[in-house]
Amino acid sequence: MNAVNERTVLLTGCTGDIGVAYLKALTATGHNVVAVDLADGTAAVESVAGPGKAVFQRCDVTEDAELESAVRLAVDRFGGLDAVINNAAVYRGLGRKRPLEELTNDDWDLVLRVNVRGMWQVIKAALPALRERGGGRIVNIASSVARTAPPGFAHYVASKAAVEGLTRAAARELGRYGITVNSVSPGLVDDAATRALNDSGYVAAASAGRSLPRDMRPDDLVGAVLWLTGPDSGFVTGQTIVVDGGGVFV
Ligand SMILES: NC(=O)c1ccc[n+]([C@@H]2O[C@H](COP(=O)([O-])OP(=O)(O)OC[C@H]3O[C@@H](n4cnc5c(N)ncnc54)[C@H](O)[C@@H]3O)[C@@H](O)[C@H]2O)c1
Numbered sequence: 453m454n455a456v457n458e459r460t461v462l463l464t465g466c467t468g469d470i471g472v473a474y475l476k477a478l479t480a481t482g483h484n485v486v487a488v489d490l491a492d493g494t495a496a497v498e499s500v501a502g503p504g505k506a507v508f509q510r511c512d513v514t515e516d517a518e519l520e521s522a523v524r525l526a527v528d529r530f531g532g533l534d535a536v537i538n539n540a541a542v543y544r545g546l547g548r549k550r551p552l553e554e555l556t557n558d559d560w561d562l563v564l565r566v567n568v569r570g571m572w573q574v575i576k577a578a579l580p581a582l583r584e585r586g587g588g589r590i591v592n593i594a595s596s597v598a599r600t601a602p603p604g605f606a607h608y609v610a611s612k613a614a615v616e617g618l619t620r621a622a623a624r625e626l627g628r629y630g631i632t633v634n635s636v637s638p639g640l641v642d643d644a645a646t647r648a649l650n651d652s653g654y655v656a657a658a659s660a661g662r663s664l665p666r667d668m669r670p671d672d673l674v675g676a677v678l679w680l681t682g683p684d685s686g687f688v689t690g691q692t693i694v695v696d697g698g699g700v701f702v
Contacts, residue, residue: 460484460530461681462522464513464574465540467493469643473670474537477678479504484530488522513540513570519577526581533581535589535681538574541567544645549604560607567611568618575622587630591680592619594637594692596700616692623690632689634680639696642667663698
């Protein structure tokens with residue numbers, strides 16, 4: 453496995469506050485990053501500095517050809533691919549909370565298509581390049597809502613539970629190639645997406661319910677995610693690490 457400062461990471465969903473936190477941490481620690489998003493991530497990529505390099509490519513994680521092009525960019529620009537951070541999801545786009553009987557089939561299909569099928573498509577697209585390296589790391593971003601199941605977005609809760617199942621299935625199948633697959637499950641993060649979806653009282657209640665009773669910030673996720681993308685987590689696979697200040701115990 454390459455040294456950290458020679459490693460290249462494919463990061464999806466790079467324009468949200470959490471994606472930007474990963475992007476900054478990766479480049480600051482010398483990683484090369486191919487950062488992709490449905491939205492324009494040029495500004496996000498230009499805002500980061502460090503010994504590592506980042507390049508943005510617009511990409512819908514549900515489109516195989518766009519994913520293949522992003523992986524090709526990693527190989528052409530940086531010589532290969534070592535890790536994937538599967539962070540893209542329909543989260544900010546969930547809109548107002550609704551009882552499950554008010555969700556439409558289209559609501560359901562969009563969230564499952566992006567959050568679960570898209571994640572599987574990213575894994576498929578990255579696999580040849582990871583195998584070419586002789587191994588790699590895949591980190592899938594789940595959510596603690598898979599366990600707490602707060603009312604109002606049953607489709608999102610179901611999608612994040614499915615992320616954990618996909619993680620285990622992929623870990624079993626890809627271990628033979630030296631590829632580890634793990635999930636990081638964040639608690640409620642006080643970021644722009646969460647503030648768009650919830651009032652401040654909801655965020656405060658989540659913060660008060662933690663063992664570490666404070667607001668969670670995007671940077672709180674960086675340590676676990678970088679460890680799982682790096683060389684020191686090589687015998688950990690198929691696991692979910694909850695990062696939520698001790699709100700949910702697994
Ligand atoms: N913010 C939280 O409290 C919280 C808690 C638990 C888990 N998470 C997870 O963390 C991740 C980042 O969350 P965030 O708060 O930054 O949310 P966000 O909605 O701001 O970010 C999600 C990103 O995914 C991108 N995206 C959506 N559909 C896409 C597609 N088809 N192709 C490519 N990109 C697409 C969006 O453009 C956006 O940049 C998500 O997986 C989210 O589910 C967030």
